[in-house]
Amino acid sequence: MPNFTTATDLLDRLKWRYATKKFDPDRKIPDADWQALASSLVLTPSSLGLQPWKFFIVESAELRAQLPEHSFGQTQVIDASHLVVFAIKTEVDSAYVDAYLNRMAEVRNTDRASLEPFEKMVRGFLSGKSQDELQSWAKLQAYIALGQFMGSAAHLGIDTCPMEGFVPAEYDRILSLTEKGYTAVVLCPAGYRDPSDRYASLPKVRFSNDEMLEIL
Ligand SMILES: Cc1cc2nc3c(=O)[nH]c(=O)nc-3n(C[C@H](O)[C@H](O)[C@H](O)COP(=O)(O)O)c2cc1C
Numbered sequence: 001m002p003n004f005t006t007a008t009d010l011l012d013r014l015k016w017r018y019a020t021k022k023f024d025p026d027r028k029i030p031d032a033d034w035q036a037l038a039s040s041l042v043l044t045p046s047s048l049g050l051q052p053w054k055f056f057i058v059e060s061a062e063l064r065a066q067l068p069e070h071s072f073g074q075t076q077v078i079d080a081s082h083l084v085v086f087a088i089k090t091e092v093d094s095a096y097v098d099a100y101l102n103r104m105a106e107v108r109n110t111d112r113a114s115l116e117p118f119e120k121m122v123r124g125f126l127s128g129k130s131q132d133e134l135q136s137w138a139k140l141q142a143y144i145a146l147g148q149f150m151g152s153a154a155h156l157g158i159d160t161c162p163m164e165g166f167v168p169a170e171y172d173r174i175l176s177l178t179e180k181g182y183t184a185v186v187l188c189p190a191g192y193r194d195p196s197d198r199y200a201s202l203p204k205v206r207f208s209n210d211e212m213l214e215i216l
Helices: 007-016 031-042 061-065 094-107 112-127 131-155 168-174
Strands: 053-057 082-089 182-191
Touching: 007 131, 031 053, 031 082, 031 131, 053 131, 053 182, 082 131, 094 112, 131 182, 168 182
Parallel strands: none
Antiparallel strands: 053 082, 082 182
16 A cells, blocks of 8 residues: 555645646756656546547647747746647547557456457447547546646646647647647646746635535
8 A cells, every 4th residue: 555645735735736827947847756747647547448648748849939829828838847738539449449458458467358348348338429429528538637647746746737728720730649640638737836926826716615515
């Protein structure tokens, strides 16, 4: 069993997190912390375990310089230490399902044939959905990864900003996602808050627990 955090520590970290508007461009996430954060993306759970996504880490300064223009001028995409583009597969096809089941057989050291009932369920689930429904479903999965990434970062004292304020088609073009079979759905720069970011000290605006939680 890992060492778990305390309730107080958990709340302290979640209250410390805020959507960072201004990152310190000079502070970089140490490699060990980044490797853990990258793994938090890959460890994200998904419906049927299908992982219909890929996480693009934009390191190239040249590519990043092109992004604010397609992000409503938001500079977090260039200033943050790391920039994650959460993208979903444009097609979850039969070959992908095969790859997933082969991987499952390998990792769990089981006979591929024993996975047939599960395979039937997966294929039935996917074939019962239109292309639009599949894309909406895949987007929901990507947002689970976003939540896991932000929460994990907060535990490490790393700032993030979830971002929907960008033009996915332009990101797909600039980062060559379309030709790779992906489309961008949400972004998350990660790094360290700039001391001048006044948003860090603004009180959180949330409805009360009484309004948002209901015991039935
Ligand atoms: C999916 C999503 C998209 C968001 N897009 C942006 C964005 O493009 N730019 C931005 O500055 N903040 C963005 N935000 C941040 C929210 O405005 C912020 O999380 C919310 O006001 C609550 O504040 P807090 O995160 O500081 O507690 C986004 C948040 C979420 C969850």
